[in-house]
Amino acid sequence: MNEKIVKLPEAVINQIAAGEVVENPASIVKELIENSLDAGSSRISIEIVSGGQQLIRIEDDGCGMSAGDALLCLERHATSKIRSIDDLQTLSTMGFRGEALAAISSVSHFEIKTSNGIGTRILAEGGKVITVEPCARNRGTTIEVRSLFYNVPARKKFQKSPSSNAAQVSRVVETIALAHPEVIFSLNGRSFSSTDTKGRVEEILGPHEHEVSAKGITGFVAAPNKAMATRMAQYVFINRRPIFSPLISKAVKLGFGTRISEHMYPRFVLFLEISPDSVDVNVHPQKKEARFKDEGKIFNLVQRAVESAFAPMPTFSEPVSFSEPTSYSFEETFPTLPFKALDVELDLGFQDRLLTVVGSYLLLEKDGLIFVDLRAAHARVLFESLKHKKGASQALIWPLEIALARGEEEKAEKLNELGIECRVLKRTLVVDALPSFLDATHFPDFFASWKVEKKIEKIATRFCRSVKKRFSMEEASVLWRQLQKCQDQTYDPLGNPIWVKVKEEEIWSLFASKN
Structure with missing residues (x-):
């Protein structure tokens, strides 16, 4: 009897997992940078060729790994971040699943050089380890990913152009660099080196004039006249992890009030510090979204913080005066x-x-x-x-009469909604009170x-x-x-x-x- 259900080979399992974690070069860069941050790096250098499809190289000065850990990190569900199910509720590191390196190595020519004092070099192709050998390297890790999706033609076929992929990589690096001013980043020679948050924001995004500061919320918002037609200039970080949050975006916009029009979106960078057990960042495979325990509370806190960011009019200890006569009619x-x-x-x-x-x-x-x-x-x-x-409207001694063009009659009557008492006689607007x-x-x-x-x-x-x-x-x-x-x-x-x-x-x- 022919069996219809079979257990998938390990290589196929790894490629399926890669599909969840590795969408494009930008997703690889994100995963590798997060590993570098978790390793305590103070400098992270990123280099890409052909938008990352030909080469992604990330080098850091973190703690590095032993030869045994370096081998183990290429296996699925191998991680240094958790030991029990309870650890999932209190995670403060970026990555934890232990799938990223295994997934990346399964769809590329992969090389890792790492040192915790003793250097190790590992080569892998399609998820299979080819070479393990000692190497000379200062403490830290260098990872090279070449020929991305070389063994998955269908995935490779639908990759975007090199320029589009390069733009996505740039946004990923900029986003992470915003949250970590203590770390110096470089991308193909472009350096982000300012070591304070405001300086890093201006270095990457330009001036953001208003500072947001409240309990658990810090950041900056740009002047209302810099609002955009899209949300592309909105950056939200939960415990320094970049998150897409329509909830917070809406709260910020309400905080702007009438300063921007209905169809425009403010530019901002916000950092929220929230207890890990009050937010779930694992609702998306790539941790792009978050779910809050108390959404209403977060919404109100963000809205009020943004409202408070706009400087009040200058106040004077004594009334402003004018060198004119002492009374006016x-x-x-x-x-x-x-x-x-x-x-x-x-x-x-x-x-x-x-x-x-x-x-x-x-x-x-x-x-x-x-x-x-x-x-x-x-x-x-x-x-x-x-x-x-x-x-209140005040009656005019003599009504105003304004000639209307053809088709303006119905629209003119809507002036009454503004408290302007008027009527239309034939093609003339008659205003009785203003x-x-x-x-x-x-x-x-x-x-x-x-x-x-x-x-x-x-x-x-x-x-x-x-x-x-x-x-x-x-x-x-x-x-x-x-x-x-x-x-x-x-x-x-x-x-x-x-x-x-x-x-x-x-x-x-x-x-x-x-x-």
Whole structure:
């Protein structure tokens, strides 16, 4: 009787296992770097040829292995990381399954040179050990992987181009290097050598202006105006292990609030330190994802940490004052201001905080110079007023009439949703009342912006940048007070900074003597 079920040969078993661990050159680089980190390396050098399909070489200065351990590491389920099932709950190392080297060697020409004081060289092909011999090497390990998938034509056929594979390898190295500033990395001669986290982030990804710091959460987020259309610039680490987490990505975006638009994604690098028994990083064969015991708690912690990262508006021990008369009638003084002023009392007894208004910029003094972009401030004030419908509508003495183009009638009626009381008569928009933050003089400009843009953050920004090029001292004072009442006082609706600060030492350096 012919048996239908047979036990697979060891070579086939190894290649099946390789399919779970070894997807492409990048997955090999990841596994080998993690082994180097677990070995206590302070320097890790990576070299690839043809995107890693022809050659992957990784060299470290870690603890190295004995000849016996080097041989054993090429067998499946041989590991130095665990001894019992209980160890799975408290793992802090990167790798533990004991499958990576066995899987990699089964689909390549594989060489390992390692030394814990005594050097050993091992050659393997297709998972079979060919040579074991002594060698000269300083303490550490060098692994070379050549001719990847040479014995698995189907896998080799569907590999991506060398350039695509090289890009994936680069991202893997950069990601791991972000989490380990204490280790110097190099990839084909490109070095990551900064030894502090902020320096390493800027070395690899460029400036990330806002620091995140909370219990168990550290990291950096980039300015809102650097948001991207994809999540490619989002890096999450759980106990320094890179993880893909839609949960944390969403929490960070909520932490940004209205600083970025709905369809954009913030750039960030976050490090979470979580007890190993509160997170499961083994839900994916390559440990790319994580599952948290208390997702709601993690979500709220991340969101609040990001919210706190955005610097508040500069505060002054005494009110900012303006060297103008001691009282103003805003209705009389600001006939051209494209919004109605709030009732503001100006304290004019303190003279050294305000410098001047230059065009559309307000200059303040606070341990240096603060430059306030008044048009950006106006856009923030208008955006929040539109979004939250601040202020009751005020009837106009004479209704405004604006001619509509064909097809604009239905859209124009939606202005009522913004607190603008209007109606359409034939092809004319009749405005009967406006919210307190808009005035009749500039409403046609607002309507023009509203017709072009669909989102209120873009409407507010376009309008404010089009109607006002220069501000008087009085107008600047009103905007400053209004901005202080906004939920977000740092960025305009499109994520551009409202104010920037130049520290005293930066100013001094501009005039420092070269002699």
